[in-house]
Amino acid sequence: MTLTTETLARSAPTTDIAAAIETYQLGKVYRTGFWLNRQVESLKDCTLQVYEGETFGLLGLNGAGKTTLLKTLLGIVKPTSGKGLLLGKPLGDRSIKQKIGYLPENPYFYDFLTGWELLEYTAGLFEIPHSVQKQRIPALLELVGLTQSAAKKKQLRQYSKGMVQRVGMAQALMNDPELVFLDEPMSGLDPLGRKQMRDIIVSLGDRGKTVFFNSHVLSEVEQICSRVGILARGELISCGTLSELLINEDEYYVVSGRGGNPEILDRWIEQINYQDDLWSGKLRGEPQEFIGTLRLMDAELISLNRGRASLEDFFMAQMELRGIRSST
Incomplete structure (x- = not known):
C-alpha cells in the first residue's frame, strides 16, 4: 500500500493534552522451566505516552510482548520493574476500573449465556441502571452488527468466532469507557467485519475516547491510528505518527x-x-x-x-535491522 500525503494527515497531539497512559522503564520477567529457574524478559524498559483522545496502535510480531504490555497496563500482570499511570492513577488502581473497557485477543465468556444476557451481566458488574441498559444494549448490538434476534435467542456456544468478537466489543463498551484496550480486535472477522470494527474504532476516537490496541495487521493500523509504536523482543523500538516514522524513508x-x-x-x-x-x-x-x-x-x-514507503515497508526494515526474521 502506498502512502500519500492525505494518508498521513493525522498528526501527533499537542503537548498540552494530558497523557491517558504513561509508562516509565516498565519491565516484565517471567520465570519458566520445571524449577522456575529460567527467566524470560517479555518487556524491557518500556517508556511510553499515549495521549487522551488518540488512537494508538501497538505493532509487533507474535511473541513481541504486545499482550504482556497490555495486560500489565490493565493490572492483570504485575510489572517486574518500572511504573506506569492510567488516567493519572498508578497501574492497578481500582478507582479507574469503571473508566476502562477491554476486549481480549481470545475472549472467553460463559457460553451458556446468550449475547444479550452477557451484556446484561456486564452492565450489572458496572452497576448500570436497568433504564440505561434498555437503551444501551440495543444500541451496542447495532453498533457491532449483531441482530437482537441472535443476541437474545442464541447461546454464545453457538456463536462463530466473529460473532464472539463482536459481542466482546459490545461488552468492552458497555460502561461507556474513557479508555479502551483492544487486543487484536480484527481477529476472526471477515472483510465486512473488519471494516465495521475499523469504523467503530474511528467513531470512538471521534467521540474523544482513547483507544489502545495491539495488532500485527499493519494495513488496519495504517488507516485508523493517530500514532503507532513497534515492539520487538519486548523492546519499544519506534514510536510516533506515520509522518514522523516515515519522513526519512526513501x-x-x-x-x-x-x-x-x-x-x-x-x-x-x-x-x-x-x-x-x-x-x-x-x-x-x-x-x-x-x-x-x-x-x-x-x-x-x-x-x-x-x-x-508504507508502514509495512518501515516495519519490515526495522525487523531486518535487528536480524528478526521470524515471530517464533
Missing part, C-alpha cells in the same frame, strides 16, 4: 502511461505492469529525464505521483 514516483518501447520502459520502471497498451510501475531515475525519454519514443504519460 520517496519515489509511481508512473503510468501508454505506448512506447517495452525494452526502454523496462530500464526505467521497476515492477512494471502491462495491460494491453497501458503500463504502470515505480520510476527509476529523475522524472524530467524520463519524461524526455517518453517524448523521444512517442509515448504518452498518464500520471506521475510521488509515493512513500
Whole structure:
C-alpha cells in the first residue's frame, strides 16, 4: 500500500493534552522451566505516552510482548520493574476500573449465556441502571452488527468466532469507557467485519475516547491510528505518527502511461505492469529525464505521483535491522 500525503494527515497531539497512559522503564520477567529457574524478559524498559483522545496502535510480531504490555497496563500482570499511570492513577488502581473497557485477543465468556444476557451481566458488574441498559444494549448490538434476534435467542456456544468478537466489543463498551484496550480486535472477522470494527474504532476516537490496541495487521493500523509504536523482543523500538516514522524513508514516483518501447520502459520502471497498451510501475531515475525519454519514443504519460514507503515497508526494515526474521 502506498502512502500519500492525505494518508498521513493525522498528526501527533499537542503537548498540552494530558497523557491517558504513561509508562516509565516498565519491565516484565517471567520465570519458566520445571524449577522456575529460567527467566524470560517479555518487556524491557518500556517508556511510553499515549495521549487522551488518540488512537494508538501497538505493532509487533507474535511473541513481541504486545499482550504482556497490555495486560500489565490493565493490572492483570504485575510489572517486574518500572511504573506506569492510567488516567493519572498508578497501574492497578481500582478507582479507574469503571473508566476502562477491554476486549481480549481470545475472549472467553460463559457460553451458556446468550449475547444479550452477557451484556446484561456486564452492565450489572458496572452497576448500570436497568433504564440505561434498555437503551444501551440495543444500541451496542447495532453498533457491532449483531441482530437482537441472535443476541437474545442464541447461546454464545453457538456463536462463530466473529460473532464472539463482536459481542466482546459490545461488552468492552458497555460502561461507556474513557479508555479502551483492544487486543487484536480484527481477529476472526471477515472483510465486512473488519471494516465495521475499523469504523467503530474511528467513531470512538471521534467521540474523544482513547483507544489502545495491539495488532500485527499493519494495513488496519495504517488507516485508523493517530500514532503507532513497534515492539520487538519486548523492546519499544519506534514510536510516533506515520509522518514522523516515515519522513526519512526513501520517496519515489509511481508512473503510468501508454505506448512506447517495452525494452526502454523496462530500464526505467521497476515492477512494471502491462495491460494491453497501458503500463504502470515505480520510476527509476529523475522524472524530467524520463519524461524526455517518453517524448523521444512517442509515448504518452498518464500520471506521475510521488509515493512513500508504507508502514509495512518501515516495519519490515526495522525487523531486518535487528536480524528478526521470524515471530517464533
